[in-house]
Amino acid sequence: MKKKYKFNFFFFLNIFLNFRFDFLLCKYFFYFSRSDIKYFIFKNINFYFYFKKFFIFLLFFNKFIKLNFNFNFYLPIYYETNCFFLLNKPFNIVIHNFINSFFNNNLINNLIYFYGKNFLFFFRLGFLNRIDKDTTGLIVISKKNFFYINYLNQFINNLIVKNYLIYVFGFIKNLIIKSFFFFKKKNINFYFNSNTRLNLLFKINYFNYKISIINCFINTGRTHQIRIHLNFIKKYIICDNIYNNTNKKNFFKYLNRQCIHLFFLSFFYQNINIFFLLKNYYDMTNLIKFVVF
Numbered sequence: 001m002k003k004k005y006k007f008n009f010f011f012f013l014n015i016f017l018n019f020r021f022d023f024l025l026c027k028y029f030f031y032f033s034r035s036d037i038k039y040f041i042f043k044n045i046n047f048y049f050y051f052k053k054f055f056i057f058l059l060f061f062n063k064f065i066k067l068n069f070n071f072n073f074y075l076p077i078y079y080e081t082n083c084f085f086l087l088n089k090p091f092n093i094v095i096h097n098f099i100n101s102f103f104n105n106n107l108i109n110n111l112i113y114f115y116g117k118n119f120l121f122f123f124r125l126g127f128l129n130r131i132d133k134d135t136t137g138l139i140v141i142s143k144k145n146f147f148y149i150n151y152l153n154q155f156i157n158n159l160i161v162k163n164y165l166i167y168v169f170g171f172i173k174n175l176i177i178k179s180f181f182f183f184k185k186k187n188i189n190f191y192f193n194s195n196t197r198l199n200l201l202f203k204i205n206y207f208n209y210k211i212s213i214i215n216c217f218i219n220t221g222r223t224h225q226i227r228i229h230l231n232f233i234k235k236y237i238i239c240d241n242i243y244n245n246t247n248k249k250n251f252f253k254y255l256n257r258q259c260i261h262l263f264f265l266s267f268f269y270q271n272i273n274i275f276f277l278l279k280n281y282y283d284m285t286n287l288i289k290f291v292v293f
Contacts, residue, residue: 073113078138079276083147084128086265086276087139091257091283095130095139111141123148128155129162129265131223136281137164137262154267163264164216164226165280167238167287172212172230211238223260238287255287 078088087107089095094106111119111126119126128140128151142148154160216226230236231243240258261284266275 073110075110075114078278081269083144083269084140084142084151087141088278089131089136089139091134091136091281094133095127128152131262132258132260134257135223135260135262136284137260138265138276138278140265140267151267159268161264161266161275162218162262164218164223165261165263165284166214166216166226166230167259167284168212168214168230169210169236169238170212172214172233172235223262226260227258255283257283259284259287 076088076090078086080086089107095108108119108125122142123145126141126143126148128142128148129138131137131139140151142151151160218226227237227240227243236243238259239255261278261281263278263280264275266273268274
């Protein structure tokens with residue numbers, strides 16, 4: 001028996017009229033990410049249940065903490081001022097909460113635990129940069145909305161400098177990628193196209209017959225686009241589960257995540273260009289000892 005086709009009005013707006021309904025909803029339902037909103041829309045899910053669950057979570061958060069003894073709330077603060085603070089994010093921790101893990105330990109729950117529920121009413125929960133779940137490095141979180149706007153203006157004008165440490169299989173020469181990179185992002189059961197101008201600079205630090213250790217300076221785009229570009233030029237990050245080729249699985253015995261570390265961040269604060277430098281994460285250091293020696 002064939003299933004009856006259900007007309008999805010939001011899907012029609014997104015595909016045919018290029019109206020991003022997920023962007024609009026995210027501004028008002030700040031606790032959800034855009035991927036959550038897309039999941040609600042394109043799967044025809046009644047998301048009243050999830051909103052109800054969200055508000056119950058806010059009301060009874062303090063009681064929930066007392067009842068749940070399995071949580072180890074931990075906020076790895078690297079630097080803090082009155083306007084912002086930096087986190088030294090470890091791997092295997094989710095930055096944004098998602099629909100089926102309201103009551104799991106993640107970075108947002110840790111922020112609520114240490115700084116109170118006021119963080120839920122900052123722009124985008126105060127997060128000024130985000131990195132993948134298994135990527136380590138610096139994250140900037142604003143405490144005041146005017147600092148958020150100031151940082152965002154710097155980002156638009158390409159004044160923020162980020163430097164990533166990456167381990168790549170084989171040899172990669174010093175190169176700059178400045179091009180329009182056209183790709184399709186697959187999300188659940190729909191596609192949308194993005195035509196974004198990216199600017200990546202790769203500079204090699206070390207090379208032996210197995211791997212290259214490189215610095216990647218990124219002015220535009222996100223962390224994930226580094227992996228997309230390296231995959232495009234047929235280079236693979238060590239222990240990358242998504243874009244890594246299947247021949248290199250022997251490294252997964254020593255590391256369970258992709259070898260990307262955001263160790264340098266520079267921006268303007270009170271008309272002064274400040275920068276923060278973070279040492280390499282311990283698991284990547286141990287891996288390079290295994291490979292080199």
